[in-house]
Amino acid sequence: MNAQMIDEYFKNHREEHLEELKAFLRIPSISSLSEHKDDVRKGAEWLRDAMEKAGLENAKVFETEGHPVVYADWLHAEGKPTVLVYGHYDVQPVDPLNLWETPPFDPQVRDNKLYARGASDDKGQTFMHVKAVEALLQLNGELPVNIKFIVEGEEEIGSPTLPKYVEQNKEQLKADLIVISDTGMQGPGRPAVCYGLRGLAGVQIDVKGPKGDLHSGLYGGAVQNPLHAIVEILQSFRDKEGVIQVEGFYEDVLEVSDEERAEFAALEFDLEKEKQDLGITEDFGEKGYSFVERTWIRPTLEINGITGGFSGEGIKTVLPAEASAKITCRLVPNQDPDDIVAKLRAHVEANKPTGVTVEISDFDKGQPFLTPYDHPAIQAAGRSYEKVYNVKTAFTRMGGSVPIVAVFDQVLGLPVVLMGFGLSSENFHAPNEHFHLENFDKGLRVISGYLFEAANL
Amino acid sequence: MNAQMIDEYFKNHREEHLEELKAFLRIPSISSLSEHKDDVRKGAEWLRDAMEKAGLENAKVFETEGHPVVYADWLHAEGKPTVLVYGHYDVQPVDPLNLWETPPFDPQVRDNKLYARGASDDKGQTFMHVKAVEALLQLNGELPVNIKFIVEGEEEIGSPTLPKYVEQNKEQLKADLIVISDTGMQGPGRPAVCYGLRGLAGVQIDVKGPKGDLHSGLYGGAVQNPLHAIVEILQSFRDKEGVIQVEGFYEDVLEVSDEERAEFAALEFDLEKEKQDLGITEDFGEKGYSFVERTWIRPTLEINGITGGFSGEGIKTVLPAEASAKITCRLVPNQDPDDIVAKLRAHVEANKPTGVTVEISDFDKGQPFLTPYDHPAIQAAGRSYEKVYNVKTAFTRMGGSVPIVAVFDQVLGLPVVLMGFGLSSENFHAPNEHFHLENFDKGLRVISGYLFEAANL
Numbered sequence: 001m002n003a004q005m006i007d008e009y010f011k012n013h014r015e016e017h018l019e020e021l022k023a024f025l026r027i028p029s030i031s032s033l034s035e036h037k038d039d040v041r042k043g044a045e046w047l048r049d050a051m052e053k054a055g056l057e058n059a060k061v062f063e064t065e066g067h068p069v070v071y072a073d074w075l076h077a078e079g080k081p082t083v084l085v086y087g088h089y090d091v092q093p094v095d096p097l098n099l100w101e102t103p104p105f106d107p108q109v110r111d112n113k114l115y116a117r118g119a120s121d122d123k124g125q126t127f128m129h130v131k132a133v134e135a136l137l138q139l140n141g142e143l144p145v146n147i148k149f150i151v152e153g154e155e156e157i158g159s160p161t162l163p164k165y166v167e168q169n170k171e172q173l174k175a176d177l178i179v180i181s182d183t184g185m186q187g188p189g190r191p192a193v194c195y196g197l198r199g200l201a202g203v204q205i206d207v208k209g210p211k212g213d214l215h216s217g218l219y220g221g222a223v224q225n226p227l228h229a230i231v232e233i234l235q236s237f238r239d240k241e242g243v244i245q246v247e248g249f250y251e252d253v254l255e256v257s258d259e260e261r262a263e264f265a266a267l268e269f270d271l272e273k274e275k276q277d278l279g280i281t282e283d284f285g286e287k288g289y290s291f292v293e294r295t296w297i298r299p300t301l302e303i304n305g306i307t308g309g310f311s312g313e314g315i316k317t318v319l320p321a322e323a324s325a326k327i328t329c330r331l332v333p334n335q336d337p338d339d340i341v342a343k344l345r346a347h348v349e350a351n352k353p354t355g356v357t358v359e360i361s362d363f364d365k366g367q368p369f370l371t372p373y374d375h376p377a378i379q380a381a382g383r384s385y386e387k388v389y390n391v392k393t394a395f396t397r398m399g400g401s402v403p404i405v406a407v408f409d410q411v412l413g414l415p416v417v418l419m420g421f422g423l424s425s426e427n428f429h430a431p432n433e434h435f436h437l438e439n440f441d442k443g444l445r446v447i448s449g450y451l452f453e454a455a456n457l
Numbered sequence: 458m459n460a461q462m463i464d465e466y467f468k469n470h471r472e473e474h475l476e477e478l479k480a481f482l483r484i485p486s487i488s489s490l491s492e493h494k495d496d497v498r499k500g501a502e503w504l505r506d507a508m509e510k511a512g513l514e515n516a517k518v519f520e521t522e523g524h525p526v527v528y529a530d531w532l533h534a535e536g537k538p539t540v541l542v543y544g545h546y547d548v549q550p551v552d553p554l555n556l557w558e559t560p561p562f563d564p565q566v567r568d569n570k571l572y573a574r575g576a577s578d579d580k581g582q583t584f585m586h587v588k589a590v591e592a593l594l595q596l597n598g599e600l601p602v603n604i605k606f607i608v609e610g611e612e613e614i615g616s617p618t619l620p621k622y623v624e625q626n627k628e629q630l631k632a633d634l635i636v637i638s639d640t641g642m643q644g645p646g647r648p649a650v651c652y653g654l655r656g657l658a659g660v661q662i663d664v665k666g667p668k669g670d671l672h673s674g675l676y677g678g679a680v681q682n683p684l685h686a687i688v689e690i691l692q693s694f695r696d697k698e699g700v701i702q703v704e705g706f707y708e709d710v711l712e713v714s715d716e717e718r719a720e721f722a723a724l725e726f727d728l729e730k731e732k733q734d735l736g737i738t739e740d741f742g743e744k745g746y747s748f749v750e751r752t753w754i755r756p757t758l759e760i761n762g763i764t765g766g767f768s769g770e771g772i773k774t775v776l777p778a779e780a781s782a783k784i785t786c787r788l789v790p791n792q793d794p795d796d797i798v799a800k801l802r803a804h805v806e807a808n809k810p811t812g813v814t815v816e817i818s819d820f821d822k823g824q825p826f827l828t829p830y831d832h833p834a835i836q837a838a839g840r841s842y843e844k845v846y847n848v849k850t851a852f853t854r855m856g857g858s859v860p861i862v863a864v865f866d867q868v869l870g871l872p873v874v875l876m877g878f879g880l881s882s883e884n885f886h887a888p889n890e891h892f893h894l895e896n897f898d899k900g901l902r903v904i905s906g907y908l909f910e911a912a913n914l
Binding site: 032033034092093095096099157158184198200202204209210211212213214215216217218219220221222223224225227228231232234235238240242278279280281282283284285286291294295298299300302303304305306307308309310311312313314315316317318319320323324326328330353354355363364398399400401424427428429430431432 | 489490491549550552553556614615641655657659661666667668669670671672673674675676677678679680681682684685688689691692695697699735736737738739740741742743748751752755756757759760761762763764765766767768769770771772773774775776777780781783785787810811812820821855856857858881884885886887888889
């Protein structure tokens with residue numbers, strides 16, 4: 001078996017693979033919405049069946065306190081390393097639905113891109129690992145390494161139960177390295193291996209005022225308006241440049257070396273093109289840091305939603321009884337999510353508006369993650385990309401979080417290789433999510449090649 | 458015919474009157490929502506039929522560019538004054554629907570209160586005027602004064618077309634005074650004639666950032682978040698005590714005399730009870746003004762709603778493409794709504810956050826209104842209340858707006874008598890709106906008596 005045979009195999013099975021992926025994408029496995037609980041389970045069961053079909057063994061849907069985990073393995077490469085592949089089969093919510101050009105769970109190919117919620121993040125990329133195994137087993141009857149899959153259904157809600165599963169199943173998950181495809185490439189045709197991710201701390205702020213909605217004409221000016229109160233709290237979090245005003249927020253931030261910042265600066269990042277792609281006329285953020293640095297090595301605090309009062313057509317002169325906001329902070333090494341939530345609470349306590357009660361609930365947390373970019377497993381990933389894409393692989397960090405990465409790092413003590421195939425333009429977490437099939441095709445070959453590289457680690 | 462006969466008549470017809478009013482309240486005539494356009498028309502037609510049944514003449518639904526106006530008259534009291542009665546048959550939206558104990562358009566009597574959207578504001582009170590006319594015509598075959606009704610269907614959206622109707626129909630609306638029952642009493646058993654109302658200026662602020670929703674982990678900190686931008690704008694409008702920071706906002710405010718403020722202070726306003734009723738632990742607002750003064754003689758700026766980002770269960774790490782807010786200002790004499798909107802626009806222009814576009818639309822406007830409280834028509838209203846309620850009538854101002862009042866004042870040049878029967882606890886503009894039937898019963902007698910008082914003006 002050589003690379004050409006593998007390429008040929010993927011070409012010949014392309015339509016069949018795409019049809020299978022579409023079936024996977026038709027399942028609305030939105031983990032954050034309780035009405036989709038059964039759909040999330042359907043996603044797990046579909047994946048288990050696909051793993052069995054691929055030739056993986058011990059494929060099983062494992063129960064957790066939340067959505068289930070899917071496991072499968074193939075462990076017959078005696079004396080060879082064991083690769084643990086992690087992915088997630090849950091997806092983000094789809095609102096605002098009216099902005100989707102085609103329905104989010106009716107996958108369609110347009111212009112060699114596959115449009116559907118989850119096409120890129122992360123069903124498409126997880127599916128590629130299963131198909132790479134299937135290809136090698138079909139062609140050769142065996143794999144160059146031992147392999148284990150652990151695919152969860154709660155990544156988009158911050159992986160609340162997987163850490164416990166990992167703690168309790170260390171033996172099942174024992175491996176030599178972990179491979180994850182849930183990050184992005186540097187740009188079209190520009191592969192990247194990511195060696196650092198930001199962490200996450202998410203909170204909801206609920207402000208309550210009068211016991212019922214009031215007429216704003218009769219009570220405005222004499223009763224604190226929960227909307228004004230929440231605005232006061234939210235405005236206190238940041239200054240106009242986005243610098244976070246929460247006391248001690250930056251105190252644990254690990255300084256990034258000049259050398260590393262020089263490497264970021266050398267990346268061909270085109271700010272003007274980025275602004276054009278995003279539809280903005282000016283960028284934003286902390287002075288002294290580049291666009292890339294603001295999203296990779298600096299922590300953030302972003303409002304994700306505000307709710308309160310009347311949102312229909314026209315106006316309603318209401319002073320609402322309550323208002324809510326959702327915010328998430330992205331954290332960098334060595335910030336700790338629990339510590340940050342405590343600081344947010346203290347900040348709100350110190351800046352509490354008069355005349356209302358304020359409650360803070362914390363839900364989503366993830367540790368930031370960093371691994372040396374000169375680790376052999378990382379370098380091997382770079383070579384696998386280069387053989388297929390024929391360009392130098394970039395070694396990058398990313399602004400997003402895969403909270404479970406830090407858990408794998410800390411609990412299993414393994415090197416984590418983040419080799420993603422998504423593009424930042426692919427609208428994951430937004431309407432019209434899609435996946436460039438060029439990277440689907442090349443990615444299958446990169447992943448297959450990496451299993452041979454991994455055999456020599 | 459004497460007062461006793463009239464009282465007897467209303468007692469005997471009570472059930473019949475309530476059943477008729479319930480039929481009126483079942484029509485969901487929400488003027489602000491375009492899907493209820495036909496219902497608003499049904500409300501007009503129902504009222505026209507009720508006026509004809511009452512013995513009023515020339516009852517007709519008049520078209521406007523918006524929702525229709527209902528007119529009727531009885532003009533056979535030669536040599537006597539003509540009373541113009543104004544009311545509105547449109548109602549506020551009903552969300553949040555889940556907070557209603559019984560459906561808003563399924564009127565029900567509980568504990569001698571009638572629960573339904575519009576029960577108090579203003580179908581119930583308008584209906585009382587029609588029934589007072591009907592009673593006098595039934596009992597006596599004639600009225601002590603000439604009477605005209607003008608009832609609109611756009612009060613809850615700021616009466617956008619009625620001013621033009623009034624301008625174009627000065628002859629039809631010619632009268633000696635105007636009576637309006639759309640304000641509140643001073644408290645249970647404590648009648649009030651209102652001689653001043655605040656004006657209104659409402660705007661919507663739309664902030665647009667990137668062309669689509671972004672992942673807040675990948676772009677947060679480097680792209681301006683429209684939610685943070687709208688928070689920045691909204692926070693800039695007021696200080697923490699509610700004092701409005703818009704340049705020149707207070708410059709046209711007419712000073713209120715110490716004498717008038719002393720009269721407000723003498724009203725039996727129970728702040729502790731008010732706070733308990735509202736479910737708040739502390740009041741709020743401009744230092745140096747009482748609760749009553751903050752709502753009667755000081756202008757306000759209140760956020761009525763904020764929309765943007767994710768509002769579902771859990772979190773979604775989104776940096777939304779846009780955010781919106783609705784705000785309304787209550788104005789006092791001599792502030793001008795157009796001038797205030799211009800000042801709001803200038804303020805937003807001067808405080809525009811970076812990285813976003815901001816649009817302001819103005820929709821609702823109403824001039825503030827003030828008439829001398831010693832005017833004979835006002836004093837006569839006070840006497841009519843006292844005969845039925847057996848207590849001294851208070852002469853008050855109110856925080857709300859009936860924008861059309863200023864138009865009647867300015868275009869027709871007539872004294873306006875605001876004699877309302879609502880209570881501030883009756884949840885108008887909120888879930889579980891209701892009307893105390895004690896004031897329905899007494900109000901019918903007060904209104905009937907006032908027509909006799911008006912004959913001598």
